[in-house]
Amino acid sequence: MKAPRVAVIGGGLGGLSAAALLARGGCAVTLFERSKHLGGRGQTSDVEGFRFNLGAHALYQGGAGMRVLGELGVKPAGGMPGAGSYLLSGGRLHTMPRGLVSLLTTDALGLPGKLELAKLLAGLGRVDLAPLANITTRDWVEQHLSNADARAFILALVRVMTYCADVDAMSAQSAVAQLQAKPAVLYVDGGWSTLVSELETRARDAGTRLELSARVSAVLLADTGARVRGVRLADGTEHAADAVVVAGGPGDIAALLPADALLAHDAARAVPVMAATLELGLSRLPRPDALFALGTDGPWYASVHSAVAKLAPEGGAMVHVMQYLGGRGPEASEARLEEVMDALQPGWRTSVVARRYRPSLLVSHWLPTAETGGLRGRPSVEVPHVPGLYRVGDWVGPEGLLAEASFASAESVARALVPGQQVASRRAVGR
Structure with a gap:
């Protein structure tokens, strides 16, 4: 045939x-x-030995990407982030809750918020996704959490797992699916190229x-x-x-x-999903123990990808700072992303070797809306x-x-x- x-x-x-x-x-x-x-x-460019992806790229472990790549015999090398993670609120870093103990000890939430959040997270695996298709993410969060700190934390997690800030439009189905999966991410050696x-x-x-x-x-x-x-x-x-x-x-x-x-x-x-990105190649990290920051009072994110993946020259650091756009969030601002870096890596400006700012980068063609x-x-x-x-x-x-x-x-x-x-x-x- x-x-x-x-x-x-x-x-x-x-x-x-x-x-x-x-x-x-x-x-x-x-x-x-x-x-x-x-x-x-998925292109990557080399600038002074730093591997610049088009924005912050992370490959979800256990998802369709690793499944299809495995079927084709592709085994991505890289590392998974985790250490040196903080929540960012009011320009200050707070301990990032990564389990029950850190949730109880972090100063990012008060006791009422911690108790509400612990109850919600404990029951996430039993949530039926089908009825959430036509409910917005904000409505779902407000139905299940009354504490402002707990709401802010969950919405921050949603942003980083979906790369989207428009929780007034995004379907709760897609947001909760990501929360249930709790996907570990891989930063790929050499970039996505x-x-x-x-x-x-x-x-x-x-x-x-x-x-x-x-x-x-x-x-x-x-x-x-x-x-x-x-x-x-x-x-x-x-x-x-x-x-x-x-x-x-x-x-x-x-x-x-x-x-x-x-x-x-x-x-x-x-409805496209957009982001503003600031990509930085640094000769050194002023604060080597601070590798990740997630905004709870705004749609901000910063991560030192080279901490676990080969993306920078020896001793250097490849850092991605991002503002999730859309919804009630502020307009794109390079200055605001610089302030996020000021909180995570004070004194970083004297170490800049290469940088690139993109005020409007396409993240996804279609926001799954309610x-x-x-x-x-x-x-x-x-x-x-x-x-x-x-x-x-x-x-x-x-x-x-x-x-x-x-x-x-x-x-x-x-x-x-x-x-x-x-x-x-x-x-x-x-x-």
């Missing part, structure tokens, strides 16, 4: 994973990437043809129906395909079929009204957030197009 021809549009982590899985399953895969480089938001390189190798070894600087301008449909028949590039050339996988945002797929009202509707209702039905309300991998058209990304399918959703949707595409392929079973919210 002739191998199914699959065109994958987009060479980020999701597109490369989908291409590798499909090629391993026997498909004839061609991946088209519009830029000169693969990786998308190492994952991109490994996935490129797996895709090529499986037989994928990679076309760089190849911008797809349209998905082509058969004259006799809506089924896809291929893609057209910006230079006018056409490539036949039995299936097309778009690894991008909702606006990207809508632009490829501009007459499709349903795809345009998805693009219009998508209005759209949470994780289950996100678009499916298959485009139902266009046979042969599939989508992969951080906004697709019922499983995971951020890169986890990209990996999970790539896995789902492989299951749909290569039904006999043995891929580890997935965990989807509500199943």
Whole structure:
């Protein structure tokens, strides 16, 4: 039998994973990437020996990312943060509760807040996620916690686990799912470009043809129906395909079929998640024991990624400071991120070797809102009204957030197009 021809549009982590899985399953895969480089938001740049990711990147242990990477034989190296962690409130550092003992001894909360928080955390594992799809995260927190300090702490945890500050819109389903999972994170040696390189190798070894600087301008449909028949590039050339996988945002797929009202509707209702980031390469850490700070009185975060991963020259430090944007939070401010660093690492300015500030960095294409039905309300991998058209990304399918959703949707595409392929079973919210 002739191998199914699959065109994958987009060479980020999701597109490369989908291409590798499909090629391993026997498909004839061609991946088209519009830029000169693969990786998308997974790219890493070297500045004076410091490895700069596009913002703070962390790979969740036990999630779809590690599952799919493991299926492809990719074993990321790195380390898990934990030591030197603090809560930041009023410009002061407080002990970060990491268990019952530290919760009882921290000065970040009073006794009433500690008792309420302990009760909530003890019962989290029994919370049914399905009814939370159409409840906002703030409403859920206010229903279960009356103490202001306890609320502030839980909302801070939600922000760092979801990379989102808009708790007035975010579905409680996605927030509580992350709290239940308590995902340990891995900071990857060399940055996320190492994952991109490994996935490129797996895709090529499986037989994928990679076309760089190849911008797809349209998905082509058969004259006799809506089924896809291929893609057209910006230079006018056409490539036949039995299936097309778009690894991008909702606006990207809508632009490829501009007459499709349903795809345009998805693009219009998508609420992106954004962040402001300050990335710092320091020659030294003024305070080596302070490695992580999480704001409870504002949407702030700072972490010394090089403390556990190879991201800086010997003796240096790679630090990510971030402000989660959206909701009732303040506007992006480089000065405010500098103040977070002042609290975590006093005197850091004299050690700066390289720095980069981004006031508006795309974190995710689709915030799972209560209005759209949470994780289950996100678009499916298959485009139902266009046979042969599939989508992969951080906004697709019922499983995971951020890169986890990209990996999970790539896995789902492989299951749909290569039904006999043995891929580890997935965990989807509500199943």
